Amino acid sequence: MERKYIQIVRLTLVMLYLVILAGSVVRMTGSGMGCPDWPKCFGKWIPPSSEDQLPKDYQKTYAEKGIKKTERFASLIEKFGFKEVANELRKEAKHRKPEKFNAAKTWTEYVNRLIGALAGLFVLISTLFAVRFYKTNSNWFWLSLLNLVLIVITAWFGAIVVATNLMPWIITVHMMLAVVLVMNQVNLITKVVRPRFRINVSRGFRFLLFLSVLLTLTQIVFGTQVRQQVDVFSENMGEAYRDNWIYWVMNNGSTFIVHRMLSIALMLLTLLLMYVSGRNRYGTPLLNFVFLFMLVEVALGVTLNYAGMPQFAQPLHLLVGTIIVGMQVYIYKRTQSR
Numbered sequence: 466m467e468r469k470y471i472q473i474v475r476l477t478l479v480m481l482y483l484v485i486l487a488g489s490v491v492r493m494t495g496s497g498m499g500c501p502d503w504p505k506c507f508g509k510w511i512p513p514s515s516e517d518q519l520p521k522d523y524q525k526t527y528a529e530k531g532i533k534k535t536e537r538f539a540s541l542i543e544k545f546g547f548k549e550v551a552n553e554l555r556k557e558a559k560h561r562k563p564e565k566f567n568a569a570k571t572w573t574e575y576v577n578r579l580i581g582a583l584a585g586l587f588v589l590i591s592t593l594f595a596v597r598f599y600k601t602n603s604n605w606f607w608l609s610l611l612n613l614v615l616i617v618i619t620a621w622f623g624a625i626v627v628a629t630n631l632m633p634w635i636i637t638v639h640m641m642l643a644v645v646l647v648m649n650q651v652n653l654i655t656k657v658v659r660p661r662f663r664i665n666v667s668r669g670f671r672f673l674l675f676l677s678v679l680l681t682l683t684q685i686v687f688g689t690q691v692r693q694q695v696d697v698f699s700e701n702m703g704e705a706y707r708d709n710w711i712y713w714v715m716n717n718g719s720t721f722i723v724h725r726m727l728s729i730a731l732m733l734l735t736l737l738l739m740y741v742s743g744r745n746r747y748g749t750p751l752l753n754f755v756f757l758f759m760l761v762e763v764a765l766g767v768t769l770n771y772a773g774m775p776q777f778a779q780p781l782h783l784l785v786g787t788i789i790v791g792m793q794v795y796i797y798k799r800t801q802s803r
Contacts, residue, residue, distance in 0.1 A: 467598070467729045469594070470594045470595070470597075470598070470605075470657065471657055473590055473591050473594055474591055474650070474653055474654055474657050474658075475654065475658075476586070476587060477494040477587040477591050477594060477612075477650055478647065478650045478651065478654065478791075480580070480583060480584035480587045480783065481584055481643065481644060481646050481647050481650055482517065482647065482788070482791075483580050483584065484581050484584045484643055484646075485640075485643050485644070485783065485784060485787050486579055486780055486783075486784050487577040487581070487638065487648070488581075488643065489579060489780035489783040489784065490573065490577070490780050491574055491577045492576065492779070492780075493776050493779040493780055494569075494570065494573055494776070496567075496569075496571075496573035496574045496577075497574065497626065497636075498549050498564045498570070498574075499567065499569075499570035499571040499572070499573055499574030499575070500512060500571060500574045500575060500578070501527035501528075501530075501531060501564055502527060502530060503623065503624040504530075504578070504620075504624070505559075506571060506574070506578070507519060507523070507527075507566075507571070512567055512571050512572065512575050513566070513568075513571070514572075515568060516566045519566060523566070524565065525563065527563070527564070528562075528564070528621050529561040531558070532558045534624070534625075534702060535554055535555070535557075535558040536555065536558070538554065538625050539551040539552075539555050539639045542554075553794045555755040558567035562680035567769065567776045578585070578623075580622065581619075581623065584616065585616050585617075585620065588609070588612050588616050589613060591609045591612070591614075592606070592609040592610050594609075595609040595610075602622060602656070602657075602660075604644075604656055605656060606654065608649060608652060608653040608656065609653065610651055610660075612646055612649050612650060612653070614668065615642060615645060615646050616646060618642060619639065619642040619643060619646065619751060622635065622638060622639040622642060623639060625639075626639050636689070636693075637690070637693070638639065638765055638780045640685075640689060641682075641685070641686065641689075642782075643787075644682070644787055644790065647787055647788065647790070647791050648701040648791065651791045651794045651795050651798070652794060652798055653689060654795070655795060655799055657757075657798070662799065663691070663756060663799060663800065663801045664747055664748055664799055664800045664801070665800075665801060665802075665803045666745075666747050666749075666800045666801070666802065666803065667671070667745070667802065667803060668802045668803075670735055670738070670741055670742070670745075670747070670800075671797070671800050671801075671802050672739075673734065673737065673738055674738065674793065674796060674797045674800065675795050676734065677731065677734050677735060677738065677758055678731065678790060678793045678794060678797060679733060680727060680731050680734065681786065681789055681790045681793060682749075682790060683727060684724065684727050684728060684731065684786065685783075685786050685787070685790070687723055687724040687727065688724055688782070688783070688786065689719060690720045690724075691720050691721045692779075707775055725766075727760075728762070728763060728766065731759065732756070732759050732763070733758060735752065735755055735756045736756065738752055739753065739756060747800075749796055749799075749800070751792055751795065751796050752796065754792060755789055755792050755793060755796070758785055758788055758789050759789060761785055762782065762785045762789065765778050765781055765785060766782060769782060773799075778798065
């Protein structure tokens, strides 16, 4: 039974990474509003393949539904003191343009939702399996349950993303929730697979490991901010000026400059960790793979910068970043201070 649980835990991590990849493909292709409602798509569990299958007033109908959902969400966050944010949501909803049906975007978003639902099923199965080990390994259950709660919240935020017509900061929160899911799943794996295996390191070394995780998370957030700036410029200036606005964001935007400087700092920090680990024979060969993936990440970043943000590089850039933070968390959780 324990072996089956280990397999499920590992497969769940793979599914969570697929969710991040699928979500980034949706963002890359602009398919976020391919399904204007949630959890169904155009009111159906299997979406339509042509506009002829929809009523004539479908654009107005779903636009009105989206405005109502936005108002409910705005009222909710207003109760927590975010009045300005709530008003911004209402203002955006008031000037929102109805989305026209696009079969490719609809099915891209639909596949994304299917992958998310499958990942949720794996998390649920993982939690149910963990109940059997509650008396001997209660932390397995609580970590699995935490991910179950997180994936429900993530799914709810997915509905909010649609209702608010892809508000940038809500997309960022939605994506970061997925990253937290991955981090918690990696933590669970260290508890389930060889739980007693720990590497003795100095406190300073472990602090630097923790710092590298924080810097990578910061990098992911800054990366989403850069992408948001690109989206804003593309909307305001149009595809005819694509090369101009990509060049401006990538070379004049302060957010991108910070993003680029942090990447250099992260690579230097990882090199330092590799040097200290080798000198003290800590036995953390996974750090080498972290640095290798960082080189791939930089190469993808350079491609995005100088090749006009090709679509294939965008989801890979995010996926590699989340793989890096997953490995960093794994190394950190496998170490202990002497």
